[in-house]
Amino acid sequence: xxxxxxxxxxxxxxxxxxxxxxxxxxxxxxxxxxxxxxxxxxxxxxxxxxxxxxxxxxxxxxxxxxxxxxxxxxxxxxxxxxxxxxxxxxxxxxxxxxxxxxxxxxxxxxxxxxxxxxxxxxxxxxxxx
Numbered sequence: 001x002x003x004x005x006x007x008x009x010x011x012x013x014x015x016x017x018x019x020x021x022x023x024x025x026x027x028x029x030x031x032x033x034x035x036x037x038x039x040x041x042x043x044x045x046x047x048x049x050x051x052x053x054x055x056x057x058x059x060x061x062x063x064x065x066x067x068x069x070x071x072x073x074x075x076x077x078x079x080x081x082x083x084x085x086x087x088x089x090x091x092x093x094x095x096x097x098x099x100x101x102x103x104x105x106x107x108x109x110x111x112x113x114x115x116x117x118x119x120x121x122x123x124x125x126x127x128x129x
Contacts, residue, residue: 028112028120030056035110035122042128044100051087051094051110060092065113068096072106100128 023036034052037043049068053061066087074080081101087094100106110122 022126024122024124026122028122031061031112031120033110033112033122035108035124042098042100042106042126044103044128046097046099049096049098051096052092053094053112061114062089062092063115064094066094066096067111068098069109069111070098070100070106072102072104075104103128 021036021038022041023034025032025034027033032054034054035049036052037047037049039047051066051068053064053066055061067084068087069082069084071083072081083099085096085098087096089095104127106126106128108124108126111119112122113119
């Protein structure tokens with residue numbers, strides 16, 4: 001009986017366990033940037049993403065201006081799709097909401113501007129499904 005209960009609890013844990021998230025980390029000079037989202041890949045439709053920015057000491061940078069540009073290059077007779085959103089700070093992390101219109105390859109650029117410094121960019125390519 002004890003084994004049966006343990007097996008049921010284990011099954012419930014795996015069913016209720018959170019799904020994996022995609023994560024990209026890049027060093028941009030004196031800062032480290034982590035870009036994450038839920039699911040294994042970029043999702044079609046609305047999706048929240050998180051951006052964590054740390055200084056060289058590992059402390060959160062919370063006074064940056066962060067913009068997220070995302071675009072799908074032109075394909076065939078279809079024009080490119082270009083979008084931009086501002087990230088807002090919440091609990092030492094930046095949050096942004098993307099609205100990915102269709103599946104396929106999306107180019108994403110994070111533009112991070114600290115007061116008195118040049119903008120730094122993190123670029124990545126994700127496939128939405």
